[in-house]
Amino acid sequence: MTEKPILVTGGAGFIGSNFVLDWIGQEGSSVVNLDKLTYAGNVGNLARLKNDPRHKFIKGDIGDRALVRELLNRHRPRAVVNFAAESHVDRSIHGPEDFIQTNVDGTFHLLQESRAYWEKLAGNEKTVFRFLHISTDEVYGSLGPDDAPFTESSPYAPNSPYSASKAASDHLVRAFHHTYGLPTLTSNCSNNYGPYQFPEKLIPMVIMNALNRKALPVYGDGLNVRDWLYVEDHCEALRMVLAKGKPGEVYNIGGRNERKNIDVVRAICSLLDEMHPASSMGNYASLITFIKDRPGHDRRYAIDARKIERELGWKPSESFETGIRKTVQWYLDNMNWVENVASGEYQKWLDINYTSRGTA
Incomplete structure (x- = not known):
């Protein structure tokens, strides 16, 4: 069964493409990669797999049930790994409908076809099949400064259209396991970078704006707290969940790196001062600009990842200091990629979401 492919949805997005690269590099088995290629999907992320026969890319929507059915029946994957999602809170505030269509309706259609496929399997093929759904810590709502981190049993309390749509998809995944027996797994991760x-997203936006000598917008007072998870650590955790996770279970994946937003921005500025000094303007921190806060901005997220550490033996390898240094260096080394994604769509988004807000 390890020679059979996996079907990855949303595998040209940020986390999805990192997972595909990590999977082929670490596991060696094939990936069928289905991605709609909306604004955040980029086949350029997968350029080094261009001539690799282990990677088959298909442009398409998880809501296209006929396409999903055809891919499942033709490739007979041993797992479906669902990254496909609209994932940006601010975009969900400006236009929530896309989030319902992809995150709720799309997940439902993917579950329906995966269930139909799984029910036709027999023997070991049916026993080992898994449906892994990647979700977010934002479904749990917001924490106070002294509250304990979110656990897998924390009540859902989503506060944005994005997190509400992800919460709905999580509930559908749970229901398909408990009602139909579909062997599902769900992971809820903290902020990836x-x-x-x-x-x-905050970290690449700050890097790009700083390099272009543009303002570095920080919402409100900048004291909102997030737990930061280096994406390669997340990919390793997902491989472990897929290999050893118990069907029907939820696994929280966190980086043990809580940071205030303003401290993240200042850390990036400090690294750029060291790695790419801008002598003409002094230090990059002079570009920091506090702007009007986003509506319903959750104050703090934090993940208790002891379950996955205890049951599956995973712990993050990167501290925030090592991970953010690697990230800044990657963007400095890959400015062609940056220039290719910084399209008119991206610039239009900056104008809609930031320019009109004004200072805090």
């Missing part, structure tokens, strides 16, 4: 991240 690393190579190939679309620059609407």
Whole structure:
């Protein structure tokens, strides 16, 4: 069964493409990669697999049930790994409908076809099949400064259209396991960062803006706290969940790296001062600009990852200091990639979400 492929959805996005690269590099078996290639999907992320027969890319939507059915029946994967999602809170505030269509309806259609495929399997093929659904810590809501981190039993309390749509998809995955017996696994991760991240997210946006001598926008007072997880650590955790996770279970994946947003921005500025000094303007921190906060901005997220550490033996390898240094260096070394993704769509988004906000 280890020679059979896996079907990855959303495998040209940030986390998905890192997972595909990691999977082929570490596991060696084939990947069928289905991605709709919306603005954040980029086949350039997978350029080094261009001539690798172990990677088959298909442009398509998880909501296209006929296409999903055909891929499942033709390739007979031993697992479905679902990254496909709209994932940016600010975009969900401006346009929530896309989040319902992809994260809720799309996941439902993918579950329906995966269930139909699984029910036709027999013997060991049916026993080993898994449906792994990648979700977020944002489904749990917001924490106070002294609250214990989220665990797998924390109640759901989503506060944005994005997190509400992911919460709905998590519930569907749970229901398909408990109602139909589909062998599902769910992971809820903290904020990822690393190579190939679309620059609407905080860390790559700050790096890109700083290099272009543009303002570094920070919401509100900058004291919102997130737990930061280096994407390669996340990929390793997902491989362990797929290999050793118990069907029906949820695994929280965190980096043990809580940081205030303003401290993340200052850390990036400090690294750029060292690695790419801008003598003409002094230090990069002078570009920091506090802007009006986003509506319903959750104050703090934190992940208790002791379950996956205890049951599956995973722990993150990167500290925030080592991970953010690797990330800044990757962006400095890959400016062609940066220039290719910084399209008119991205610039339009910056104008919609940041320019109109004004200062805090």
